[in-house]
Amino acid sequence: MQIVKREGTSVKQLIIIRLIAIIAAVIVSGVFIVFLGYDPVKVYSNMISGALGSRIRFRSTLLEMVPLVITSLGILVAFKMKFWNIGGEGQILMGAFAATYIALFVDWIPKYLVLPVMFIVGFLAGGIWGLIPAFFKAKFGANETIMTLMLNYIAVQWITYLQYGPWRDPELKGFAKIANFPDHALLPKVMGIHIGFYISLILVAVLTWFLRKTKRGFEIAVVGESVSTARYAGMDISRIIMSTMLLSGGLCGITGVVQAAGVTKTLTMNVSSGYGFTAVITTYLSGLSAPRVLVVSFLFAILLQGGSYIQSALQIPQAAAEVLQGMILFCALGSEFFTRYKVRFARKNSVSSEVKQS
Amino acid sequence: MDKTVLVEMRNICKTFGVIRANINVNFSVYEGEIHGLLGENGAGKSTLVNMLSGIYRPDSGSIFIHGRQVNIHSPKHAIELGIGMIHQHFKLVDVLTAAENIMLGYRKQGFTSRKSMIGSIRDVMTRYGMEVDLNKKIRDMSVSEKQTVEILKVLYRGSKILILDEPTAVLTPQETRKLFEILRNLAKTGCAIIIITHKLNEIMEITDRVTVLRQGKSVATVETSGTNIRELTELMVGKPINLSIERVNTPRGNVLLSVNGLTALGEHNVPVLDNVTFDLYEGEILGVAGVAGSGQKELCETIAGLYPVAKGDILFKGENIVGYSPREIIKRGISMSFIPEDRLGMGLVPSMDMVDNMLLKDYVNQPGITINRKPAREKAERVMKRLDILAPGIYTPIRKLSGGNIQKVLLGREIDANPHLLITAYPVRGLDIGASYTIYDLLKEQKKKGVGILYIGEDLDVLIELCDRIMVLCYGKVTGIVDAQRVTKEDLGLMMAGVSPDKKEDAACK
Numbered sequence: 001m002q003i004v005k006r007e008g009t010s011v012k013q014l015i016i017i018r019l020i021a022i023i024a025a026v027i028v029s030g031v032f033i034v035f036l037g038y039d040p041v042k043v044y045s046n047m048i049s050g051a052l053g054s055r056i057r058f059r060s061t062l063l064e065m066v067p068l069v070i071t072s073l074g075i076l077v078a079f080k081m082k083f084w085n086i087g088g089e090g091q092i093l094m095g096a097f098a099a100t101y102i103a104l105f106v107d108w109i110p111k112y113l114v115l116p117v118m119f120i121v122g123f124l125a126g127g128i129w130g131l132i133p134a135f136f137k138a139k140f141g142a143n144e145t146i147m148t149l150m151l152n153y154i155a156v157q158w159i160t161y162l163q164y165g166p167w168r169d170p171e172l173k174g175f176a177k178i179a180n181f182p183d184h185a186l187l188p189k190v191m192g193i194h195i196g197f198y199i200s201l202i203l204v205a206v207l208t209w210f211l212r213k214t215k216r217g218f219e220i221a222v223v224g225e226s227v228s229t230a231r232y233a234g235m236d237i238s239r240i241i242m243s244t245m246l247l248s249g250g251l252c253g254i255t256g257v258v259q260a261a262g263v264t265k266t267l268t269m270n271v272s273s274g275y276g277f278t279a280v281i282t283t284y285l286s287g288l289s290a291p292r293v294l295v296v297s298f299l300f301a302i303l304l305q306g307g308s309y310i311q312s313a314l315q316i317p318q319a320a321a322e323v324l325q326g327m328i329l330f331c332a333l334g335s336e337f338f339t340r341y342k343v344r345f346a347r348k349n350s351v352s353s354e355v356k357q358s
Numbered sequence: 359m360d361k362t363v364l365v366e367m368r369n370i371c372k373t374f375g376v377i378r379a380n381i382n383v384n385f386s387v388y389e390g391e392i393h394g395l396l397g398e399n400g401a402g403k404s405t406l407v408n409m410l411s412g413i414y415r416p417d418s419g420s421i422f423i424h425g426r427q428v429n430i431h432s433p434k435h436a437i438e439l440g441i442g443m444i445h446q447h448f449k450l451v452d453v454l455t456a457a458e459n460i461m462l463g464y465r466k467q468g469f470t471s472r473k474s475m476i477g478s479i480r481d482v483m484t485r486y487g488m489e490v491d492l493n494k495k496i497r498d499m500s501v502s503e504k505q506t507v508e509i510l511k512v513l514y515r516g517s518k519i520l521i522l523d524e525p526t527a528v529l530t531p532q533e534t535r536k537l538f539e540i541l542r543n544l545a546k547t548g549c550a551i552i553i554i555t556h557k558l559n560e561i562m563e564i565t566d567r568v569t570v571l572r573q574g575k576s577v578a579t580v581e582t583s584g585t586n587i588r589e590l591t592e593l594m595v596g597k598p599i600n601l602s603i604e605r606v607n608t609p610r611g612n613v614l615l616s617v618n619g620l621t622a623l624g625e626h627n628v629p630v631l632d633n634v635t636f637d638l639y640e641g642e643i644l645g646v647a648g649v650a651g652s653g654q655k656e657l658c659e660t661i662a663g664l665y666p667v668a669k670g671d672i673l674f675k676g677e678n679i680v681g682y683s684p685r686e687i688i689k690r691g692i693s694m695s696f697i698p699e700d701r702l703g704m705g706l707v708p709s710m711d712m713v714d715n716m717l718l719k720d721y722v723n724q725p726g727i728t729i730n731r732k733p734a735r736e737k738a739e740r741v742m743k744r745l746d747i748l749a750p751g752i753y754t755p756i757r758k759l760s761g762g763n764i765q766k767v768l769l770g771r772e773i774d775a776n777p778h779l780l781i782t783a784y785p786v787r788g789l790d791i792g793a794s795y796t797i798y799d800l801l802k803e804q805k806k807k808g809v810g811i812l813y814i815g816e817d818l819d820v821l822i823e824l825c826d827r828i829m830v831l832c833y834g835k836v837t838g839i840v841d842a843q844r845v846t847k848e849d850l851g852l853m854m855a856g857v858s859p860d861k862k863e864d865a866a867c868k
Contacts, residue, residue, distance in 0.1 A: 213728050215721055221710070222718070228704045231664060232696070233718045234685030 014339060018119065019207040021335030025328040032327065036320055043310055043324075050309025057309070063263065065301035067092075067255045067272075069200040071279035072286065072293040073207050073252030078130075080211065080288055081244050082224040087133065087148025088252045088276025090155035091268075093128040094252025096260040097159060098125030100178065100267040103185035104167075111184040118185065119257055122168035126253015127246040134245030138238035152276065159269060164209065167267070180266045196258035201294075203251070205346075208290040219253055220244055285332060301329060361388040364550040365410065365441075365519055372405055379405040381574040382419070387519070387550045392541060394561040394582070395554045396594055397571035398790040399761060403554050404414050406571070410552075411443040412436035413415050423519070426440035442512025443521045446528075448504050450496045457492040460514050469670065471702055486543045486721070501649065502533040509540065511719040520544065521552045526560060527816070528650050531851035538564050557817075558587045570594055585587045595791050603795075603823040606802045610826075611640025614810035615661070615779055620670035622656050622834075628658045632834040634670070645825030645842065647818060649854050653834035654814045655699060661812075662696040663687050688719060688831065695772035699783035699814075705768045708757035712738040716771055718801045726752070741770035744799070762793030769800060780804055783814040798824055798852065819848045832856040 020237055030040035051061045071088050078085035099118035102109070133147035162178065169179035187194040211217040219240050223230045230237055259271045282300055286292040307321045365387040373468040387393045397403045397464055408414045410421070412433040420427055423439050430436050436443070445688065450459050476492060483490070491505045499507070505525065512520060522541075526534045541551055541564060546569045556563060561568055562582060569579040570593040578593050592598050615638040624630035631653045638644050659665035661672055663684045672680050674692055687694060697706040706715050710770050716734040724730055738752040745766040749759050756764055765785060782801070786794040801811055801824070815821045819829055822842050829839045830853035839852040853859060 138648070215724070215729055217726055218714070218717065218729055221714075222707055225707045225709055226703055229718070232662075232684060232698065232704045234683060234688050234722065236685065264741055318601055 001066070017338050021331045022030075025331035028331065029324050036316070038314065038316065042315070043314060046310050047306030048302075050313060051305040052098055055192075057305070061298075061301045061305040062193060063306050065264075065297045066196050067259055067275045067355050068254040068279060068282055068297035069293060070196075070203060070258065071252050071275045072283045072297060073203055073290060073323040074126075074130075074248045074255070075276075075279045075283040076286070076292045076293060077207070077211070077220065077251070078248040079246055079283055080224050081220045081241065082215045083134070083137070083241065083245060083248075084145045085130065085133075085148050085245065085248050086145060086277065086280055087130065087151050087249075087310055088279050089272050089274070090148070090152035090276070091129045091249040091252035091277055092256040092259070092272035093155040093159050094129040095122035095126035095250075095256030096267050096271040096339060097155075097256070098122050098253070099257040099260055100167075100181075103181045104179055114185050115261070119254065122253045122257035123250040124253070126256060127248075127250035130247075130249020130252070131242055134213065134242045138241045156269070159267065163268070178267045181261060185261060186265060187258065189192060194258075194262035196262045199254070199258065203254075204290050210263050211290060216240070216243070229248070260320055281329065281333070285336070339352050361391070363387070364389045364423070365552075366422040366425075367406070367410070368420050368422070370406065370409065372409065372414060372422075373419045378574050380409075380416070383574070383576045384838065385569055385576060385579075387552060388566075389550055390545050391566045392545050392550050392551045392553060392564055393566035395552055395571065396556065396558075396561055396568050396590060398556065398594055398608070399788050400573075400790075401456075401571040401594075402574040403571055404523065406787055407443065407523065407552060407554060410436065411441055411521060412518075414681040423604060430456075437512075437515055437517070440516060441521065442510045442515060442517030442519065444505070444512060444525060446523045446525075450504060450507060450509055452497040453495065455493050455495050456490055456499070456503075456510075459496060459507060460492075460511045469739055470596065476514060479510065479514055482510060485547065485553040486513065486540060488540055501528045501534065503528070505537065506540070507600045513544075518548070519550045519552070521554070523554045524556075525553065526555065528559065530649055530854045531818075531847060534560070538638045558590055559819075561590065562587060572596055584781060591791065599791055599795075603798050603803075603820065605823065606806055608806055608808070609643040611808055611810075613637050614640045614675065615812075616671075616673040616676075618671045618673070620657075620660060620672065622653075622660050622665055623668050624656070629668075632659065634831075634834070634836050636829055636836065636839055638779070638810045638812060640810050641805055641808045642827070643805055643813050643825045644829060645821040645828040646812065646814045647816075647821055647828055647850055647854060648831035650816070652831040652854075654783065654831060656834070657831070658696060658698070658781050658812070661781060662694070664696075685722070688722065693776070694776040695775060695777035695780050697768055697772055697780070697782040697785055699787065701768050702757065706756050706764065709755050711755055712742065712747075712752040712767055715767060716741070718771075719775070737771070737774055741767065741774055744771045744774075745796075761788045762790060762796070763790060765793065765797060769797065773800065777809060779810050779812070781812045781814075784816060785813070786820075787816070818850050821850075822847065830854055845849070 002245050026044070031073035033040040045326055048055060052058050071092065074091070075085055075088055088118050099122040102114060102118045102121055129151060132151060133142065134145045136147060137144045164176045167178045168176050171179070190198065191197070209221070219230070219235050222233065222235065223237060223240050227237060231242070233346050255275060256271055260267055266309045278300070282293060286296045303325055307325045310316050311321050363386050367383060367385040370380050370383040370385070371378070378664050383402065384407055385406065395403050395407070405414060410430070411417050412430045412435050415431065422428070423441070428439060430439065454462065457476050457479060462478055479492060488506055488510060490503055490510065493502075496507065509520070512565060525537060529537060541553070545551055547794045553565065565582045567579060567581055568585070570577050570588065570590065572594060610774065618635050620631055620634040621629055622631040625852060634653075634657065636644070646657065648654055656665050660667050663679070663682050663686070670680070671678050674694065679687065679692060682690070682692070702708045707718065713731055713734045716737045717729065718730065720734065721729050736754065741747065742749065742752060747763050747766045747770065749763060756767060759767070769785065785797050785801070789797065801813065805811060813821070813825055822845065825842045826843060827839055828850065830837045830850060832854060833856070837856055838859040840849070840859060849859060
């Protein structure tokens with residue numbers, strides 16, 4: 001058996017590969033469901049109807065999608081530059097932290113300006129959290145993967161400290177929780193969905209334009225492809241890395257603002273329930289295309305929403321539902337490999353396999 | 359007298375994806391023979407020998423060693439069969455001595471004494487008339503010494519079949535001669551030697567027979583004594599080709615670029631450019647010769663503002679441009695173009711199409727924050743037409759084009775900016791003969807227009823035919839600047855080894 005690199009993949013091949021992945025996921029997970037003693041058909045139909053079956057369910061699927069979309073966009077700009085930002089989690093939390101400060105502790109801002117200011121400071125705080133590793137990468141060549149990851153833990157501990165310490169709501173006596181946002185600091189709703197959803201759609205459009213049509217978008221792509229080419233073309237690489245990470249972290253920070261002001265209504269650890277990491281997957285699956293982030297995030301939201309629905313509807317334990325999600329995801333990610341490589345079965349006198357990578 | 363066939367490869371096929379690297383290749387080597395493997399880039403030479411050395415396995419076809427059919431499944435197996443490969447890039451451990459490198463990873467029995475191993479290495483050396491200091495560390499060795507160690511290594515492991523991949527690319531003519539002597543000695547004792555090269559005169563000099571590959575097929579195997587360079591070229595390219603470069607004589611203009619005492623430092627503050635001084639005139643092609651890594655790359659990059667200058671001046675039309683970044687050079691309207699050695703790693707973005715690659719240096723001069731791709735589209739179409747670039751269209755990613763077309767895109771973009779100074783580093787490296795001549799023509803055309811050209815080359819014949827003057831570098835120092843029409847290859851070779859043209863006594867410049 002040989003694994004051979006594909007020379008370009010046609011759209012038809014891509015569709016076939018993806019379809020096979022979905023079928024494989026359904027079959028493998030089906031076997032797992034049977035083992036658990038459930039009817040796979042019933043589980044699958046419940047997952048779908050749980051995510052899309054009614055207006056309310058559809059709406060909550062869309063709400064589940066919002067943080068994935070915005071965070072993915074943030075991760076996307078960094079990945080386009082081959083800057084491996086896996087610190088989305090910390091950037092989300094720092095964005096939420098800054099917005100919470102405005103919402104709860106600044107009272108001199110006119111009420112109608114509170115939300116816009118929250119977005120601005122949320123963007124800046126997330127951006128600064130992204131800028132720190134970018135600075136060290138640009139100036140000293142520090143490894144951005146480790147730095148962004150480590151900054152997550154600092155952010156998590158910082159929020160925990162605030163929750164149990166100085167920002168703990170005194171009115172709740174013994175319960176460690178930060179006070180809820182006042183009404184003017186909550187996201188208004190349009191057609192039953194908070195405006196974070198519409199903001200995410202606008203951001204997709206803006207980012208698509210930014211990456212395709214602006215000079216900075218072009219520079220990001222060139223730096224991502226080859227730093228020496230960028231240098232050759234006279235680009236200021238440090239500045240590009242830092243400003244791009246300000247944007248990347250800033251977008252993640254916006255996720256924090258949207259989740260705090262639209263969903264949790266205060267600052268808690270739940271503001272970012274792993275979106276910073278999930279977005280790495282959705283960004284990767286989208287092939288670094290902003291419009292496709294929307295599609296992938298929607299499918300992902302169905303998976304999350306359907307997964308939590310079957311827990312309550314069919315009494316499937318949470319762990320089992322998560323295994324199910326994991327298996328479907330495994331097939332989807334695994335199929336990516338086959339879009340770039342194909343397996344060829346050689347003649348029978350071959351003894352060992354060889355891997356050719358070029 | 360019957361000759362024994364040591365290696366035979368029959369009907370070898372190998373494909374990589376859609377690329378058919380070898381199609382029914384037949385190839386055989388006799389005992390005691392030096393066999394040349396000739397072909398253009400991508401003709402399938404490396405693929406073929408890699409199957410012999412166990413790195414790839416053929417899709418179909420059979421290999422016989424000493425008349426026995428074998429299925430070589432790993433490089434280790436190849437060594438057991440007596441096949442030794444000497445790669446272009448040496449695989450030696452820098453901090454160890456020659457003897458340690460030779461012994462490394464090789465053990466016949468459980469324990470062997472160091473003394474007896476060194477003894478047997480010396481036996482091999484005397485048998486083949488090789489000379490190397492076994493206690494010298496690899497990092498203190500010259501390229502040709504390292505190569506000798508590599509050869510010694512495979513011989514020590516009992517190889518009777520030696521494969522050398524472009525062994526002379528890194529050597530001066532004198533070192534090449536020494537290598538050839540060793541190879542002849544080896545052949546006399548019954549070894550079979552396969553030498554891959556695209557230098558035709560070396561083929562004529564050293565080999566007994568030549569096998570020519572073209573587009574994955576073995577087109578012919580001929581006796582070297584019964585052929586000539588012209589015939590081999592035709593076999594290699596598939597059509598007759600005129601090999602001489604016609605020199606254009608243009609009057610020399612004003613001084614365009616004046617470099618004074620240029621010094622640049624490399625790793626550990628070792629000078630990679632040492633007090634380099636020269637003038638380049640308008641309408642002149644100044645060639646730069648030297649063994650690979652003598653400072654050519656750094657010379658180009660310091661002028662282009664990509665490598666820091668430690669000392670010295672670079673005057674472009676009288677203006678000192680030391681310390682200018684590439685962006686400043688573009689913005690100040692200094693009309694200079696640099697064609698870097700690593701085209702896809704530096705000059706172009708391989709995943710982008712021609713349009714975006716045309717934008718690479720121009721986009722910054724556009725107003726506002728957005729990019730207007732219309733001028734770049736026009737430029738791409740213009741360049742494609744002017745240089746006859748073969749591509750499905752201007753929106754095809756550059757990496758999908760052939761090497762020659764990629765180079766034309768790069769050169770086309772730079773020429774389109776009408777530069778006064780053109781710096782080209784190995785512009786024909788990796789190109790086939792036809793494409794190389796197109797590039798020479800384009801450079802001559804620029805020369806006629808009065809452009810000053812700095813041409814870094816590796817083929818001394820081409821340098822002599824194409825350039826007006828040739829500057830020779832050795833360890834970052836200029837050993838001399840000579841008139842191309844009056845210099846011989848021998849003299850250039852001596853200068854590359856550090857001997858100045860005026861005093862021909864031994865003066866290695868390390």
